[in-house]
Amino acid sequence: MASICDLPPELLIHVIQHLDQVKDISALSRSGSRFIHDIATPILYSHVKDVPDVLCWACDEGRIDTVRRLLVAGADPNARWAQKQRRSATLMAMSDMCFGAGSMWEWRSMHQRPETDAMFEEDRQARDDDIDELYATDSDDDDSDPDSESDLDSESGSEFSSPGYDSNGDEVIVDKCFWTPLHIAARWGLDDIIELLLHHGATVNPPSRGFCDCAFATDSTTKTPSGVTHSTPLWTPLHIAICYGHESTARLLLSRGASIVVTRGLDEGERAKVTALHVACAAGAVSIAHFLVENHQPDVEVKDHHGQTPLSWAYFTGMWQSIDFLVENGATLNARLGLWPLLKHACIEYRFAEALRFMELGVDVYAGDEEVQYLEVLVSALRCCCRPKYWRQEVKHMDFYMALRAKRQKHLRERAVEVLLKEDLRTIKDLRFVKQYWNAPLLEATFYHQPTVVALLLKTLQERDSAYTKAGLLPFLQCALRSHVESPRGALLDTVQVILASMPENLTKNDILQAIASTCGNSNKQKDKEAVVRLLSEQRDDVTLNAKAAQKLWFKAIGNGNINLCKTLLDKGLKPPSRKELGSLISKAIAADSVAALEYLSTLKGASEIMLTGPRLYKAISEKKAHCAVFLIDQGAPVDYRSPTGETCLLQASMLANNTPALxxxxxxxxxxxxxxxxTDTPLLLATIKRDEQLVDELLQHGADVHGQEGRASALACAMYTGFLDGVRSMVYSASFAEATEEKRNSYIATALTLPDDAWGMAATFNYILNGLGVDPNCVFREMGGITPMHLAVIRPRPLAFDLLIRNGADMHRRPCLESDDDDDDDDADEMINMSKTTPLEFAIRHAAPSTVRDMLNQLPLSPEDAESEDCPYPWLADELREAMTPQLRADYVRAACYRMKPPMFAVLIDSKLDFSIRDPRNGDTALHMVCGGIREYTREPDWEPGKVAGRAAEAILMFLGEKRFGQDPRVENDEGVSALQLVRELVDYSGDEFFWKEVAEVLGMMLIVDDDGIRERPEGHDLALARFGAVPS
Structure with a gap:
């Protein structure tokens, strides 16, 4: 029986190489034949060798056989695997998604990233299939049964896979994060895979971004960027090995030529010079650090690009075992982290246990006192203990750890201060200089209300017989009382008590009044102020607050919002303010916009009479003190007050950003x-100018006039010109608009039609006006010569205006006024100029551009049959159109076109099915009669050259005679017995002296042959007239 194994290997190779799906090749490689397996497996790996995902997956899983086969097939060991985010973020997301799922692979099959669309789905699925098939194929080694089942469905031990990530290879790194297979192998300490990668050409120092979350050791007292940026470290595999504690891997990489500089400058040059010793100390890997010092980096004071030593890095991560190792090997404790020596940095960050440890190891307490300057302040270690904790850094991966370090050491502040004090007293022999040296820390402690530190400083000085005098301590008392710091309840009171207890003599009355004044003049929200005032006032039995100088305390307390202190001061004997003082206090409270102060002052005798006045309310509003203004209005201040310039409170309130006072x-x-x-000063107009819809609605509901009084601007017109659509809508539906005269309401149609072409929302504004209460779209503007809105839309062409006017009932076939019975035919020419005697369409045909006429007829065609078609937007107007389109009206449109004699206009009207064969019912004129009459019309327009007028007329005559559909016969007579042939012949045969008619006769004679048989085109007549007069239709 024949078998596939009987086929020549060359033929099998040819067949397998032409398979498109990797899964098909994988199935062949796992068939029951070793012969086929040996042929298919190399081809399988050659198909996926250029996909970085596969090689990285194999390294992550520790599958050395898969890695070897990929490398043999030609996979690039230096391929960078580009990622959307950090590795840790990807692992976290996968962990969250896999919670409760059967395995990582089950999650991969059911999870779709938002970025994945149908466009990339096929490619993504193919890559996943590649990895799956290799996972199964790798189990078929030389000693295994080729028929064994795939372990694809078993749970994977990998912490990392690649669902849905794009791989762009080594040429272009699209994403912010990337790494190589060597980084992955170093992370797991897979020395055999590292050897294999290096043997096949992997570089030993490739960069990576985002694979490891380690950051540069930076000063956390200054703001640093978060997330992946161009300043994110680019770590080499040596860093990864040290960071994860794989000493054998680190030794291997160093033996193969890895640089001790573990950062690379892919996009930042070679600036970042972090060494392996920095990383080992930061990771707490003392054994690796010992190996590096003995064999590669004997200098334990080596500095990175920020000037940080390995000891700084160890402190940054809290690895004290590394610090001890470095100190034993000669490292100095006076290293820095950012601006600060490590001791001062520990004090600032509340890491007082670490500060104490530094001092136990013998750090120089005064290192950097003359050098370090933070903003404008020179600081010592003692002063650092007295300052608040700096924390300006955004959330990063180590912030929680750093905050926890500080929280666990904060209680040791007093112990650190004691040790520093003893060091000062031991080092500085002159106690007077000690006191001077401690002034800055004492000021810091009092300013930030740290009573225990203040007590330690003062007690230590007293024990050394160098206590401060009363005059020396008063500045510290004032510093505590004037501090803007809002400390916890009790901190200010305890600080004041400590300072008072250290006073060598009693305070004078003036000292106490000054201290109380400082407390009243502090605007912070400190909770201990009342207790402090009571404490100060109890320092002497003879202290009284009824002196004249004490009255200033009212102004300090009210002006700084310390209302509760006013009650305390009254209890301690402060006299109630006089009427004059009360007025000043009210003014001060309004200036601070303090409602609480006004509420308190209103409880004093006579305050309401002074407070609730029109001028005071007007002043509060004009000074934009909205909260106080609302309080005064609620309490009954008169609202109808007018200033000397005639302005009302409401007018001023309409200018405020806060609408509450106006409401x-x-x-x-x-x-x-x-x-x-x-x-221009009306509340509604001001509300319109600032586009305040809420205030406009409230004013309209309370009867505001949208039109403006005599000689004043209209709020509605302002809203229209400024494009305030919400205001326009509210105003046209208001009672004020509906109650206006019809003429006034309709005038806003003209306003809308005269808006600039680029006015915002012109169409919407016009629509609101047409839908306003009582607006007539067919009104007559008598002050404009008796025209209608449609006439005005023709004068200022607005395609949308025609649509909106017709939609709202405007009639383009309506004359503004009726013609009198005694009108005769000689008035026809006058009617063409007088818009009040023409329909809008007739006027447009006579004077507007052909495009304007086309826009009008697109909205409502001339033919009722066309109006009923689906293309017409208003089919319901067909019946009205039948009634309006009388023979006389059609004849008027023909006459207007013939008077115009403009070929493009003829084309528009012919397309609109205007019947040019019609005769005027009034006098029997045909279109040819009308053209001849149109020539006379141009005698009124001196700007037109007679030759061009005659050229237009000749072209029109020839157009009508050239086609039978126009039904023109020049021999047909009108009601007066005159034919068009007679009229044309009179024009051609003119022999008078008037220049206009002489040129008309000459041009017509050049272009037309007129005889008893009729009118014909003269050969080459058009060219002759063009050469002679430029007589061409325009």
């Missing part, structure tokens, strides 16, 4: 139509 005034009955001397 309150309207509730209390303020007149919205009372305005100032300026014509």
């Amino acid at each position: 309150k005034l309207l509730e209390k009955g303020a007149d919205p139509n009372v305005c100032g001397d300026n014509p």
